[in-house]
Amino acid sequence: MASPRAERKKPGNHNDFVQLCNPHVAAMKEDVLYHFNLSTGTHDFPAMFGDVKFVCVGGSPSRMKAFIKYVAVELGFDHPGADYPDLCESTDRYAMFKVGPVLSVSHGMGIPSIAIMLHELIKLLYHARCSGVTLIRIGTSGGIGVEPGSVVITRQAVDACFKQEFEQIVLGKRVVRNTHLDERLVQELARCSADLGGFPTVVGNTMCTLDFYEGQGRLDGALCSYTEKDKQRYLRAAYEAGIRNIEMESSVFAAMCNACGLPAAVVCVTLLDRLQGDQISSAHEVLAEYEQRPQQLVGCFIKKRLAAA
Structure with a gap:
């Protein structure tokens, strides 16, 4: 029986059967x-x-x-x-x-x-x-320095300390896995966005947190031990690190797909700019239209891939 390390495939190999670690x-x-x-x-x-x-x-x-x-x-x-x-x-x-x-x-x-x-x-x-097989996460997120409704194609998934890693405790020991995402997919998705037009799209890093409130520096949770100034300093540091949105799934998604050699991408729309506030204020019909944008982009990508096969 091959070891988990031996079974790992190189990301981007589209010909092999899916394997496990x-x-x-x-x-x-x-x-x-x-x-x-x-x-x-x-x-x-x-x-x-x-x-x-x-x-x-x-x-x-x-x-x-x-x-x-x-x-x-x-x-x-x-x-x-x-x-x-x-x-x-x-x-x-x-x-x-x-x-x-x-x-x-x-x-x-x-x-x-x-x-x-x-x-x-x-x-x-x-x-x-x-x-x-190609895996893509589509979803919603909070933007950093981008206008609401912008679609962010993730270049790197990072943790709340801006590190490109995912930490898991396994049998009492700290295991760190890389959160590499497929650069070829990033470029393909960016080209699809250019073809579609109609909404702003950026390529940037995505911060994955363990929490929606304190973990993302919000001021409106049940607990808060920092100031507006502290929050702004942190979010602006994130922006300087190339982070353009925040959500709560990308790091483990990237880590697990990477470990199993599965090409993966993350495409999320931003519902607000966190530098401007913490609560979503757009009308329901506006948010519903925003949520369709990642679907349209990924649908275009799939259609093109199948046409080229």
Whole structure:
């Protein structure tokens, strides 16, 4: 049995089957993906998912269903009365939808929630014998020095100390993983944005925090031990470090995809400029339009990739 290190693929290799950084899974008679309510003992993973080439993940089940509907139209898979059932409908943890080679999965909010989902998602792709898979996180974020509605294509995922790493405690020991993202995907997505036009797009670093309030320097939480001046100093330092938005999932997403050799990208729209305030004040219909922007950009990317295949 190959060691986890030996099984690791070079990121960007689009020809190999999805592999794991865990030698124990191959020896299991049955693998129950508990939070998806799927199992290798009860489901035919290659038949259900073997053709998947693109996996898009985002926080909200409704947003990911809207995305699969949008992609179905863009790729010509849509038809009158089309329905896209939740493949995880027997559980309320996550939602999963599929059309053609595209899988759309919700991951909830924060590092623990997306990490659990990613463990089971990557195993699903492994059991399905998928190859050449690209993963993209689409979502919302708080901007730093960019206007609300701007789409940020992440160049590097960094932690709250601006380091390009993700720290995990494993068996009582500190394990640090690199949060490298695929530069080729960044450039492809930037070109798609130029082709689309219609909304501002920037390439920049994304800061991933463990919390929505104090962890992001907000002044409006139940706890706050710093001043407006302290907050502004921190956020401006982040801007100087190339950070253009803040969210709560990108670092572990990048780290896990990188460890398993899966090309990955993060595309998030900003709902506000945190240098100007902490609370979202845009009207609901404006926010709804903002949320469609990452979907449009990633839909364009998928369409171009399939046309070139």
